[in-house]
Amino acid sequence: MQESPFLRACRRLPVSRTPVWFMRQAGRSLPEYRKVRADVPMLEACARPDMIVEITMQPVRRYDVDAAIYFSDIVVPLKAIGLDLDIKTGIGPVIADPIRNADAVKRLRELEPDDVPYVTEAVGRLVEELDGRPLIGFAGGPFTLASYLIEGGPSKNHEHTKALMYGAPELWGDLMRRLSRITLEFLKVQIEAGASAVQLFDSWVGALSAEDYRASVLPHTSWIFEQLGGLDVPRIHFGVGTGELLGLLSEAGADVVGVDWRVPLDKAAQRVQPGTALQGNLDPAMLFAPWEAVAERARDVLDRGRAAEGHIFNLGHGVLPNTDPEMLARLTHFVHEQTEQ
Numbered sequence: 001m002q003e004s005p006f007l008r009a010c011r012r013l014p015v016s017r018t019p020v021w022f023m024r025q026a027g028r029s030l031p032e033y034r035k036v037r038a039d040v041p042m043l044e045a046c047a048r049p050d051m052i053v054e055i056t057m058q059p060v061r062r063y064d065v066d067a068a069i070y071f072s073d074i075v076v077p078l079k080a081i082g083l084d085l086d087i088k089t090g091i092g093p094v095i096a097d098p099i100r101n102a103d104a105v106k107r108l109r110e111l112e113p114d115d116v117p118y119v120t121e122a123v124g125r126l127v128e129e130l131d132g133r134p135l136i137g138f139a140g141g142p143f144t145l146a147s148y149l150i151e152g153g154p155s156k157n158h159e160h161t162k163a164l165m166y167g168a169p170e171l172w173g174d175l176m177r178r179l180s181r182i183t184l185e186f187l188k189v190q191i192e193a194g195a196s197a198v199q200l201f202d203s204w205v206g207a208l209s210a211e212d213y214r215a216s217v218l219p220h221t222s223w224i225f226e227q228l229g230g231l232d233v234p235r236i237h238f239g240v241g242t243g244e245l246l247g248l249l250s251e252a253g254a255d256v257v258g259v260d261w262r263v264p265l266d267k268a269a270q271r272v273q274p275g276t277a278l279q280g281n282l283d284p285a286m287l288f289a290p291w292e293a294v295a296e297r298a299r300d301v302l303d304r305g306r307a308a309e310g311h312i313f314n315l316g317h318g319v320l321p322n323t324d325p326e327m328l329a330r331l332t333h334f335v336h337e338q339t340e341q
């Protein structure tokens with residue numbers, strides 16, 4: 001079988017068409033998702049192979065996307081090691097006792113494959129059902145996970161996180177090392193079960209200056225990517241508001257850097273290291289404009305994406321909850337049609 005355009009673009013090989021998938025393509029914006037989730041709390045859904053398989057497949061049935069993304073959440077491995085946390089509708093992850101001192105950090109134990117048997121089972125079933133279409137595994141990046149743990153929930157300014165990072169560098173290092181090991185193990189479980197690429201969502205690192213990112217986050221993320229290096233699975237690295245960090249996100253060891261909508265892809269291509277493919281970067285809010293405007297912008301993304309060594313079409317961040325699924329269907333078709341060789 002011909003290798004998929006998605007995996008080929010990750011590896012910077014010529015493609016028969018520009019591959020496309022959407023961050024957060026599963027869930028939220030789909031009526032069929034809301035239906036199956038109606039009586040099932042989010043974290044329960046993430047621990048049930050039947051739900052995981054169904055929700056992961058929903059967007060694949062609807063759109064001709066070139067990859068599926070495993071249905072889960074970045075806090076699932078933290079729940080699996082016993083942290084008291086929940087995902088609240090309309091809010092996001094909420095941690096009962098925020099982690100702000102050495103005792104709390106020490107309680108973060110390693111993740112074992114046996115903590116997440118449902119991941120192994122669901123990935124295996126998905127690989128079979130996807131029949132050659134790649135499955136992307138994912139995990140949260142260490143800064144983003146640390147932010148939820150330290151703040152206790154979603155945060156705009158990450159003030160407690162930065163207080164710990166600047167004020168207690170050793171404790172910060174310990175926390176980052178523990179989270180990196182958990183993230184690595186969570187990704188390895190997905191890869192060993194058959195995921196053919198992984199994405200590290202360090203969504204909130206854009207809150208840091210380049211200097212602080214280099215000193216306090218990069219060493220940990222580099223370690224994760226290095227550990228994954230021998231597994232022959234493309235590694236995608238994504239964050240929001242990372243215009244100033246794009247070079248460092250690739251330096252961390254990613255094969256593909258995900259770019260939000262703020263930096264045009266031709267500029268982003270100059271900022272990443274040679275040997276890096278790009279993923280992105282249509283503004284997700286753009287999908288609320290009339291189709292003609294969307295098409296024009298999508299064409300611009302494709303044109304600028306040609307400056308990259310490989311391009312995977314995506315949005316600049318996740319699909320917004322009220323997005324019309326019809327727009328995503330049209331957009332997927334448009335990207336394929338414009339780029340078919």
Ligand code: 1CP
Nearest residue numbers: 024025026027042071072073074089091092154201203318
């Ligand atoms: O396609 C998909 O939706 C796949 C599944 C997926 C992914 C990739 C979910 C399901 N979550 C994630 C990753 C995730 N979770 C990220 C990284 C991606 C991003 O930047 O958007 C982050 C930051 C989270 C944390 C999180 N979980 C939030 C954001 C809160 C904040 O700080 O603003 C929210 C709202 C959740 C809950 C969640 N995760 C996923 C779903 C479908 C939901 C909504 C839960 C519900 O339906 O009640």
